[in-house]
Amino acid sequence: MAGLFDTLNLGSRSLSTYRKAIDVTGHNLANVNTEGYTRQRLQIGTTTTDGGPFGPLGNGSDAVQITRLYSQATAKQLQTEASIQGSLDAKHDALQQALVFLQESIDRNGANGTTTKGLSQGLSDFFAAAQNVATNPGSIEHRQVFLQKAQELATKFNTTDSRLDSLNEGINERISSEVTEANGLLNEIAKLNESIVGEEALSTGFANDLRDTRQLKMEALAKLVKFEAAEQENGAINISVAGNLLVDGREVANSLETFDDSGSLQVRVAGQSAAAGLTGGSIYGSINVRDGELANLRGQVDLLASTFISEVNAVHRTGFSLDNTTGADFFTGTTAGDISVNAALLGNPRLLQASGVAGQAGNNTVAQAIASLSETKHAALNGLSFSGKQAQSIASLGQDVASARSELADQQTISQFVRDQRDSVSGVSIDEEMTNLIMFQNAFQASAKLISMTDEMLATIIEM
Amino acid sequence: MRVTSNNFSENLITNFHAIARRQLTLQDQIATGQRIKDASDDPFAAHQVLQLRDDMAANTQYQKNIGVHQEFATVTHGLMRNLQKVLDRAQEIATTVDDLDSPESLKDYAGEVNELLNHAVHLANAQHRGEYVLAGMSTDTKPFTTTENASKQVTAVSFTGTNNTAESEIGAGVLVSSRVPGENRGGSGEGGLIADTQTGADIFAHLIALRDQLASGDVATIHSTTRAQLQADEDNVLSHMAQNGALQARLESSLAANKDENQSLDKEISNRADVDLPEAIIKLNQQQTNYQAALQSASSVMNMSLLTFLR
Secondary structure: OOOHHHHHHHHHHHHHHHHHHHHHHHHHHHOOOOOOOOOEEEEEEEOOOEOOOOOOEOOOEEEEEEEEOOOHHHHHHHHHHHHHHHHHHHHHHHHHHHHHHOOOOOEEEEOOEEEOOOHHHHHHHHHHHHHHHHHOOOOHHHHHHHHHHHHHHHHHHHHHHHHHHHHHHHHHHHHHHHHHHHHHHHHHHHHHHHHHHHHHHHOOOOOHHHHHHHHHHHHHHHHHOOOEEEEOOOOOEEEEEOOEEEEEOOEEOOOEEEEEEOOEEEEEEOOOOOOOOOOOOHHHHHHHHHHHHHHHHHHHHHHHHHHHHHHHHHHHHOOEOOOOOEOOOOEEOOOOOOOEEOHHHHHOHHHOOOEOOOOOOOOOHHHHHHHHOOOOOEHHHOOEOHHHHHHHHHHHHHHHHHHHHHHHHHHHHHHHHHHHHHHHHHOOOHHHHHHHHHHHHHHHHHHHHHHHHHHHHHHHHHOO | OOOOHHHHHHHHHHHHHHHHHHHHHHHHHHHHOEOOOOHHHOHHHHHHHHHHHHHHHHHHHHHHHHHHHHHHHHHHHHHHHHHHHHHHHHHHHHHHOOOOOOHHHHHHHHHHHHHHHHHHHHHHOOEEOOEEOOOOOOOOOOOEEEEEOOOOOEEEEEEOOOOOOOOEEEEOOEEEOOOOOOEEOOOOOOOOOOEEOOOOEEHHHHHHHHHHHHHHOOHHHHHHHHHHHHHHHHHHHHHHHHHHHHHHHHHHHHHHHHHHHHHHHHHHHHHHHEOOHHHHHHHHHHHHHHHHHHHHHHHHHHOOOHHHHOO
16 A cells, blocks of 8 residues: 555656656757757656555656657658759759840840840841941941951850850759768768667657758758658668669668769769669759750750851852952851851951952942841741841740749748648747646646645654 | 747748848839840740840841931932033033034033033042942942043043942842942943933933034034933933932931831830839839838737746
């Protein structure tokens, strides 16, 4: 039969339990702003009962386990959304940069009316200068200006090409650094697996804070590369990318690496020959936009340059210069990267072959034919004029950027919703914790009162 | 749904970002007066703006071309008027002379016609901006060269220019020439100003003939033939002057139409690219009100918790 000392023990257990509960509440309050923190609760249970003639007598309460309040499904959803958002972020960043690099922002406030600084303006200036030569075929000054405008256009082609080149390099550097970052995260997840397995083996509870940290690392990894996660019985989580096991319990089974796939930087699982079939995350987004929209854009710029070079040259070759020379190309090069005005012409504007007949300085038929190319619809450009083609490329890229922007905005709303869902289960509420604190404090004070009352009762007995 | 302490701050930050983004966009639109800057702002409208801008740039260039054509047309017109004066005087002489004139006075007339001839040759070799106006396409070569006899009299004038002139655009696909070839003895194509087979004009040959006929006292031929030839010469010049006048009127109306078109194009661009300022300012005010409301509500909500009331 339980005596007063048992009552003292009961009070003492109760004090200890509520002190633990206050500790857990304090831990929650201390981590109210910690990223990825999941609120914890001390599970309090009744202790074993003593049998007796009047039925089992309770022995008070005891701390059972500290648990995390979280939803596995929401945690998984957060990873999925992180992968989608990572991919869209990479796509949006690259396309936005490409649009800026084309320098086709419309300026309505300049002295020359509506202008841009890109190829469309260069083409327009080139054809205007060609018109000037056609109207004044014998004028050296107009020839000089025309050649300068042509060289400015060629430089715009070169600059656009080199900027798109540097954008490609930037994307490749981003892929490389993100692969390194992903490998680092794989390593950290494996180490956290080891710590979690070790810690949980020693107790009946969970390594809550370590699990939070691992969850955070997994979200960071999901942003970079989409993966599948499988929790093992011992608490470790295995990570696979496109069917390849990367984290196997406490070990990193395989890491990711970049490799040169016929001149294109790709990502594979170390030791394999083919690229990993990534399906989400910023690494996938970067590769996808580089090999998709941006490759297409570069193709369009090159097509415009090569068609422009060949069409202008074909006309110019038939003409005669003021010195009666003929057959010279107007432009050298074949692509946006190497287009340049024939150096001989730049050095001597008399060599511009504007005339259709040898010896006729006032003959403008070739200059006029070059000027009229601005209106010509070219089969190679899908039946569009040069400026029409450039306007279409810009509008198409603009549409890509606008779509990426709106997809990203939608995705941010979804991600925010999932984060809100997570917070509604796992987030710390100061009001709630303070209420719990008062509740636990009251229980603690009641237990203390029980001990002091029991003490008084013992004193009464001793003094008898 | 359970609301946690960080829900307030996260929500506030998200809203701040959204309001800041909208304010930035509106402020930029108001400052630049443009609704569209980048193609991503409105891809379809930006596409149209770029094409309209291209049309405007081409039109602006056509205006410059028209200016050059007007300049050459004016120069050519002046040349024609001076030639007409020469022909007027030559015809006057051809009409005035008769058999009663003494050989000396006829020779005096011959001397005057010779000067008229020299003046006409000088006019026919006129230059503008370093180019020979009547040389056709060979603008860098003096078009009329003279052959002189021992007494330095011009006996023949040959033409080294071409019987066609350069055309350039004053509108998309609309080609005009503001020059006139000095000669066209081909029987087709552009009419020559000095000599033209189609109209029978040959100013130099007829002036030479008149001079020589006056010098030799052959008044009969002057009356029977040369006077009519000089009339044909003048008719040819007058016809060119009429054409020149028509061309100048056409250039003037093209220029006016071109400017009108550019105004319309600018309006079209404005409709697509420019911001509706009052609307943008009202929207910005709305955003500022939203911003203030967000700040005010956040400061009152976030400052309050159970802690405020616990002693």
